[in-house]
Amino acid sequence: MLKKLFISKVRLRILETYMSDIKSAFHVRGLVRDLDEEINAVRRELLNLQSAGILKSVKDGNKIVYTIDKDCPIIWELRGMFFKESSIGKLLYSSLSPVEGIKVAIVTDAFLKGKYQDKEDVDMLFIGNMKIRELSSVVNSLEKELGRVIKFVAMTVDDYDFGKKKKDPILMNALIKDKIMIIGKDSDLL
Numbered sequence: 001m002l003k004k005l006f007i008s009k010v011r012l013r014i015l016e017t018y019m020s021d022i023k024s025a026f027h028v029r030g031l032v033r034d035l036d037e038e039i040n041a042v043r044r045e046l047l048n049l050q051s052a053g054i055l056k057s058v059k060d061g062n063k064i065v066y067t068i069d070k071d072c073p074i075i076w077e078l079r080g081m082f083f084k085e086s087s088i089g090k091l092l093y094s095s096l097s098p099v100e101g102i103k104v105a106i107v108t109d110a111f112l113k114g115k116y117q118d119k120e121d122v123d124m125l126f127i128g129n130m131k132i133r134e135l136s137s138v139v140n141s142l143e144k145e146l147g148r149v150i151k152f153v154a155m156t157v158d159d160y161d162f163g164k165k166k167k168d169p170i171l172m173n174a175l176i177k178d179k180i181m182i183i184g185k186d187s188d189l190l
Contacts, residue, residue: 124139
């Protein structure tokens, strides 16, 4: 899908590189080596992404280093799009979408970074009226396929509303930190 949205193959590859690690920093020649693309094409697309406000640059000695501009208002939407198009994103969607009753499925910051920073961190949050046994079975299959343990929380819509009112620490942690919605939309969280 993204290949049809983005005209430039080089721009798409550069965006994929930055969206896979939001804290990454590259100079032109480093990207040329990593992507095996022509230097002029890489330079042109970096400048295009900078003029669009997606990347910013700083001079580091004799190199210009490009990083994500965290002030860009569409960064998280872009990151979500690229994550959903990645092999892991497609696997999660194809595995979870058949589970009846999931209204919202969120991949949290802990899952994206592959590490837990707080005891309240979970990898995924599910909201809806799903059967826990079916959901657990799917998550177990995902764990085997991804080769990692997945900490998750599943709650009904009523439990979610109650948890929001009571400021449940695990729920608040999942909602406040960076996240990507695999199933559902932002308005489902209101």
